[in-house]
Amino acid sequence: MTGTEEEVRAALAGRRESALLAEPSVMAVARLLVTRCRDAGIWVRTAVGTLDRYAREAAGGDLAGLLAAGREDASVAQRSLEDIALRHPDLTAGQLAALAFGPTLWWTAAGVAVAWRPLGNATVASAGRPPQEPPERRPLPVPGTDPDVRLLLLALIGSGTTAYELLGVRVGDAGSLDAAGEVVPDLAAEPLALSFAPEDGGPRRVTFLPPDARAALLARLAERGPLAPEDPLLLPPDTAVATAEAADAVSAALIEAGNDVNVALCRATGDFFREWGMPGARFVARGHSQVPLT
Incomplete structure (x- = not known):
């Protein structure tokens, strides 16, 4: 067993889906992720x-059998992906993207060309449900956050x-992947892969942008207008430093708020048990004045 395969199996240790690694095409996807991604365990488990x-x-x-059929007729592969949206009409675009992540990589790694595009029609509401607000318009991470910071x-x-x-990623570094795990520039790709230079050096790595991002x-x-492949992807160069500093401040505020909530919940729980006792301490059974705890 190679070191790459050991890392793959370690990422799936104790999981039912690890049995799929017996299928060579699945192992090929996992090995590709281990080779190209940093801290690849999360991507292996997701795929x-x-x-x-x-x-x-x-x-x-x-x-x-499906792979053999797809290699004979590529439309079989594409239809099998589109069927994900047909089977799950109530899912959001982000949820569909998550379900298609592994299958899209699987077909690609096997050398079968499929479209790296969103599945289904994200603008159509499910029957009986109002249309969801597009992810880019949701007030996340916090209401009022500057769009670039967000x-x-x-x-x-x-x-x-x-x-x-992230700030070092260029427009030409974003797109789909080919069978070797190299980025093919395509800003409309879903999932959207990014090639980046690790801060601590070493070869370029690949990651994937979450659907909301x-x-x-x-x-x-769309607001920035036409961009060249060498232009920065996420932020205009004249605002990158200030935006990164503002993002650090917002991140710190979110962490502090989370800590405050955690402390408040812990104190409330402790106060409750100090006043009411441990679970069952005040339980009274029918016909008895008090049920002893021992």
């Missing part, structure tokens, strides 16, 4: 976990990168 569901829903448990914070969440690494990025890029 193989969604492939496990895809295998049951789209392939009847026979991924090898974009940077969203991009940091889940991507496993630092602000310095991707939506916010596309909205900001």
